[in-house]
Amino acid sequence: MTQNTKIAVVGVTGKSGHYLVQTLLEKKVYFKLLVRNPKNCNIESEFIEIVYEDISDIDVVRKLIHGCNAVISLLGTGIPHSKPTIFRTGTRN
Numbered sequence: 355m356t357q358n359t360k361i362a363v364v365g366v367t368g369k370s371g372h373y374l375v376q377t378l379l380e381k382k383v384y385f386k387l388l389v390r391n392p393k394n395c396n397i398e399s400e401f402i403e404i405v406y407e408d409i410s411d412i413d414v415v416r417k418l419i420h421g422c423n424a425v426i427s428l429l430g431t432g433i434p435h436s437k438p439t440i441f442r443t444g445t446r447n
Contacts, residue, residue, distance in 0.1 A: 358423075359383060359384065359423050359424075360383075360384045360385060360386065360421055360422045360423055361378065361383060361384075361385040361386070361422060361423065361424045361425070361426060362385070362386045362388070362418045362419045362422040362424070362425045362426070363375070363378075363385055363386065363387050363388070363425075363426045363427075363428065364387075364388040364409055364418070364425075364426075364427050364428065364429060365427055365428030365429040365430060366387050366388075366389065366395065366428060367389065367391070367394040367395055368428060368430050370428050370430070371428045374426065374428065375387070375397060375402075378401070379399055379401060379402075382401060383401065384401050384402075384403075385401065385402060385403075385422075386402075386403045386404070386405060386418055386422060387402060387403070387404045387405065388405050388407065388409055388414070388415075388418045389404055389405070389406050390406075390407070390408050390409070392406050405417060405418050409429075409443065410443045
């Protein structure tokens with residue numbers, strides 16, 4: 355990855371998201387995280403920009419992916435399970 359690479363990531367508060375964030379940090383990749391609940395994400399690094407919003411809002415998704423070269427979605431069902439519409443809406447956006 356080049357120094358100009360920036361990746362947008364959604365669904366980072368689960369186990370897979372934790373591993374992905376650690377890997378991106380180790381590789382010194384710049385990335386933006388979309389996090390719905392600030393209490394679930396307490397990561398700080400010069401390589402991370404965090405957007406605290408909801409993926410169901412298309413303007414939020416546009417803001418997240420602006421300036422990014424790639425998008426990684428790790429949306430899971432959550433605990434308790436999220437409504438199925440969040441997956442459809444998030445993927446569509």
